[in-house]
Amino acid sequence: MKKGFTLLFVLFFCFRLTVLGIHPGTIHLAVHPDTPATKNQPDSAKAQASLQRHDQINFLATANQPVRLITDLLITDKTILPLPEVITENLKQITSGIQLDSLKASLSEAINQREGLKKQIKLNEQAKIEHLLKSNDPDSLKMELKHAANDTLKALLYTRLASLYSGYDTISGKKKQLTYQNEDINYTILAIQQYAAYNDSTALRRSFDNLAKVYYAQKKYSQAKWFILQSNTLSRAKNDIPNIISSLITLSLIKREIKDYQLAMDDLSEALQLSIKNHSTRAELEVLKNYALLYHKLNNYPKEAAVLKKRDSLLESLRKNEEAKLAAQNSLRKKKLDSLQNKKKVYSSNMRKLYKNNSSGKIVSL
Structure with a gap:
């Protein structure tokens, strides 16, 4: 109770x-x-x-x-307004899809930025190399060599230095001239070592040509002959006809100096055949000039005169052909100019007629 x-x-x-x-x-x-x-x-x-x-x-x-x-x-109360499992799964997929697209976009943007940076760096390096290769200051080029990061840049710098010393024939004084020649040889050999590392046959051929030229100037004919033979071999491997002819002419000069006249004549004969076969008139003129020098060395003046006469005739023919080409170009240019002027005249005439017709129509309407 x-x-x-x-x-x-x-x-x-x-x-x-x-x-x-x-x-x-x-x-x-x-x-x-x-x-x-x-x-x-x-x-x-x-x-x-x-x-x-x-x-x-x-x-x-x-x-x-x-x-x-x-x-x-x-x-x-978990029984009130339950969220279906299908909707939950769809939300997860949508969320993961959005995140994946965002990651892809971020990755693509990062890749584009990296590629753009690489291109800019490459352009900067190319501009720097172009600037260096125009430099005429050996000291600055030598300083740059100490910081050169790759073999290609080193080879280009060595070649540029060699070219600066290649003007030895303009230097007065035998001692200074010899110094320039030795520097030219030294830097060319250093460049060859770099070019050989990545098998740049064109740069190697040019370097061999340069060494043959310097050694020929120093009257070191054995070295000159060896290097020009290397150049000739590379040119034949690439079937580079102009440089085959050029190396054969240089070989004939060296053999003429060492009194190996018959071999010099053989080199000139092959060079002449190649120039005629490939319709290289200027190369043929150079070969004929060296033929004349060789005949003069052999005191064979009649053949020298005959070769020079042939050379003069070929030179005159070349001059006439060039004049004819120039005249044809001028004629074509004149025809284009006349055609343009005629079109302008027709256009002006049509515009005047159109204006006149429009004016007449306005007067009639008034």
Whole structure:
């Protein structure tokens, strides 16, 4: 009886508080589990009363917060508004796709930036090399050699230095001239070592030609002959007819100096055949000039005169052909100019007629 009365009292008290607008959560309840009224109750009864009071307090505390109650239910109750698994999987795929596209775009942008940087570096290096190869200061080129990073640049610098010293024939004083020749040889050999490393046959041939020229000037004919033979071999391997002819002419000069006249004549004969076969008139003129020098060396003046006469005739024929080509070019240019002027005249005439017709039409309309 006492238990029921106590419970009813608590319920009535809480109800009155609610009616009066007093939030139950802001006050402390007077009823305590250990009050004298409940102290002598069994433990099971105490637990039951405590549970009932807890439920009542929770209900009263949330009675004035319907929005919060609904929100709590939505959060705590997992059965409300479940997200389908298909939608979840699609969202994952879309998210991963967006991330993948973003990564691809970032990677593509990074690659483009890297390629652009490589191109810019290459352009800068080319501009630097072009500037260096125009330099006429041996000291600056030698300084640059100390910082050259690759064999190609070193070879180009060596070649440029050699070319600066190749003007030895313009230097007065035999001692200084010899110094220039030796520097030319030294840097050309250094360049050959670099060119040989990556098999640049054209640069090698030019270097061999230069060494043959310097050694010929120093009257070191054995060395000159050896290097021009290397040049000739490279030219034959590439079927480079103009340079085959040029190397044969140089060989004939060297053999003439060492009094090997018959072999010199054989070289000139082969060079003449190649020049005629390939319709190289200028090469043929050079061969005929060296034929005349060889006959003069042999004191065979009639043959020398005959060769020079043939050379002069060929030179005159070449001059006439060049004049005819020039005249044809001028004629073609004149025809184009006349055609353009005629078109301008026709255009001007048509414009005048059109203007006249338009003016007549306006007068008639008036």
